[in-house]
Amino acid sequence: MATTASTPLGVDNELALRMYRQMVRIRAFEEAANELYRGAKMPGLTHLYIGQEAVAVGACEALRRDDFITSTHRGHGHCLAKGADVNRMFAELLGKGAGYCRGKGGSMHIADFENGNLGANAIVGGSAGIATGAAQSAKMRGTDQVVVCFFGEGALGQGLVYEVMNMAALWKLPVVYLCENNQYNEYTHYSETTAGEVVARAAGFGIPGEEVDGQDVLAVNQCVRRAVARGREGGGPTFVVANTYRFHGHHVGDVDRAYYRTKDEEEDWKTNRDPITRLGARLVDAALASPEQLESVANEAREEIAAGVRFALDAPFPAASEVTDDVYA
Amino acid sequence: MSTLETQAPSGTRVITQSQAVNEALAEELRRDSTVYIIGEDVAEAGTPFKVMSGLVEEFGPERVIDSPISEPGITGLALGAAMTGMRPVVDIMFGDFLTLIMDQLVNQAAKIRYMSGGHFKAPLTVRTTLGATRRSAAQHSQSLHAWVAHVPGLKVALPATPADAKGLMKAAIRDDNPVVIFEDKMNFATKGPVPDDDDLVLPLGVADVKREGEDVTIVATSSMVYVALEAADLLAGDGISAEVVDPRTLVPLDRDGLIRSAQKTGRVVVVDEGHQSYGASAELAATIAAGAFWELDAPVQRAGALDVPIPFSPVLEDQTVPTGESVYELAKGLVR
Numbered sequence: 001m002a003t004t005a006s007t008p009l010g011v012d013n014e015l016a017l018r019m020y021r022q023m024v025r026i027r028a029f030e031e032a033a034n035e036l037y038r039g040a041k042m043p044g045l046t047h048l049y050i051g052q053e054a055v056a057v058g059a060c061e062a063l064r065r066d067d068f069i070t071s072t073h074r075g076h077g078h079c080l081a082k083g084a085d086v087n088r089m090f091a092e093l094l095g096k097g098a099g100y101c102r103g104k105g106g107s108m109h110i111a112d113f114e115n116g117n118l119g120a121n122a123i124v125g126g127s128a129g130i131a132t133g134a135a136q137s138a139k140m141r142g143t144d145q146v147v148v149c150f151f152g153e154g155a156l157g158q159g160l161v162y163e164v165m166n167m168a169a170l171w172k173l174p175v176v177y178l179c180e181n182n183q184y185n186e187y188t189h190y191s192e193t194t195a196g197e198v199v200a201r202a203a204g205f206g207i208p209g210e211e212v213d214g215q216d217v218l219a220v221n222q223c224v225r226r227a228v229a230r231g232r233e234g235g236g237p238t239f240v241v242a243n244t245y246r247f248h249g250h251h252v253g254d255v256d257r258a259y260y261r262t263k264d265e266e267e268d269w270k271t272n273r274d275p276i277t278r279l280g281a282r283l284v285d286a287a288l289a290s291p292e293q294l295e296s297v298a299n300e301a302r303e304e305i306a307a308g309v310r311f312a313l314d315a316p317f318p319a320a321s322e323v324t325d326d327v328y329a
Numbered sequence: 330m331s332t333l334e335t336q337a338p339s340g341t342r343v344i345t346q347s348q349a350v351n352e353a354l355a356e357e358l359r360r361d362s363t364v365y366i367i368g369e370d371v372a373e374a375g376t377p378f379k380v381m382s383g384l385v386e387e388f389g390p391e392r393v394i395d396s397p398i399s400e401p402g403i404t405g406l407a408l409g410a411a412m413t414g415m416r417p418v419v420d421i422m423f424g425d426f427l428t429l430i431m432d433q434l435v436n437q438a439a440k441i442r443y444m445s446g447g448h449f450k451a452p453l454t455v456r457t458t459l460g461a462t463r464r465s466a467a468q469h470s471q472s473l474h475a476w477v478a479h480v481p482g483l484k485v486a487l488p489a490t491p492a493d494a495k496g497l498m499k500a501a502i503r504d505d506n507p508v509v510i511f512e513d514k515m516n517f518a519t520k521g522p523v524p525d526d527d528d529l530v531l532p533l534g535v536a537d538v539k540r541e542g543e544d545v546t547i548v549a550t551s552s553m554v555y556v557a558l559e560a561a562d563l564l565a566g567d568g569i570s571a572e573v574v575d576p577r578t579l580v581p582l583d584r585d586g587l588i589r590s591a592q593k594t595g596r597v598v599v600v601d602e603g604h605q606s607y608g609a610s611a612e613l614a615a616t617i618a619a620g621a622f623w624e625l626d627a628p629v630q631r632a633g634a635l636d637v638p639i640p641f642s643p644v645l646e647d648q649t650v651p652t653g654e655s656v657y658e659l660a661k662g663l664v665r
Binding site: 068070099100101102103104105109111113118119121122123126127128129130131132133134135136137138140141159160163164166167170325326327328329 | 363365391396397399401402403404405406407408409410411412413414415417432433436437441442443444445446447448449450451452481482484505506
């Protein structure tokens, strides 16, 4: 599990293979979610993580199960990477009683307490406070838990993010601010909304900032490992910017995207910077896996996902009487 | 006489509301190591109103935490801590600053339990103020409790007396839900008897009859209880017996307690310092109008803050809030 120079990819071989499998599972999950939407089987809509898998997987594989994450509206990848069960996730997407939130949260609010996922959040930047508070709580309770706060570059426009970074730095809280720059604030390129350098924001707070190729799961993993180690040892927060790309639209219904980005740009990322293809090639080059083995990983993932979809489709809706449950503890 | 006299009946001590809140916080900090306070100038300064004097000396800066001036940030931090095993008390210096924390309070804290299907809880107390007439003008004088009471998932307490302030604060801290507790900033020096009990926890959702009467009910919240008692004294001079009922919490609301008094007297005035339009008084009045419909002899009347931003000049500000005299006139009009 530890980083080691004696292995061909610079990380433990098992870890490299597991990260490949996790990325493939997320990809398959999201493709199935898209199909559920297109088939009018999913209420509402959802935001796909396809293209960004290396960020969630690289980061979550640097965490323990009892570490925390907070997630975003584009949160399925984080949730799966932190260990969530596919069946319960699909059930939540379909508003079924077997879902993680008993059908009350849906895609944008999946939380998984058992695996330390404090929840997706439909307010951009809205979970930055929760993440930082969980880090403060870990410190106050005397544990060595660390928190990864996932947010997109769109959240760089929200004041809350800077308020909590200030406090995390002041109080040396064990939190990693992981900015996934997928280039687009909904339908607007981030360069139109974001002044200055993204990673440079950390320096103002005296927080170490690091930029990483978000399409390279090994690089993300190593970068976040360093940040997590710093937090665990009492060194305080880290700001990581993972440059990545959303292969699909802002949400599943955003299919005509020519007014804000070109097909060529999308094709370039999909062809040349797909995180799964990239790791797969490296695994094959290093003789850690054959193409056939990678294909069987993909098949297993597709089977697991298909079973999850069947489970969710067959699962009952919650009883209407549950509408008033759990307003208060 | 009202039940608010400042002589101490046996088994009680007369202390100020500020001391009562201080005692509640100190006792809960002592009792439960997961309780802590975070806010602006809560430690050495003990808050601008000196309510927390001495706490940092006893409990240290790790549990009485001076924060930056970042209301949304500290509320968010408190929520994250509450979701992971702590019981924070967030001090929002003025109720007007609730506007700054609305996302964290309304979209996050209020909804996390429901959205997660009951998997998370958020035992979080937000302590803040309400009330005008401190000559503090439009951004430090509002009574915004109705905003909070409108949001399912939040509880709202409005203590009027030192005993209620202590008992409701302790209940808020022990509650597993986000509770917003409003103290009238004009009442910190108000004295009253508080039971000699280091475990004084008042249940949330139980109204208190502050004065018994027969002819008219005045339902009053927070410092309007004192206004109502003043009106009741004036009414007594006219031979009218007024009952003063304090709901003490808006959420949960003791609907039965309010309706019972209305059924007894048949006439009701509701006094609340929030703006009258779309305010807490509307919910209280509607509750009573529906629940005591057959016993009411007159339409339920309301008195609240004038629908203007709170002005600075004393002569103007004094026009904006209910007074003993104005409530007396309103109640007398019902009984006549």
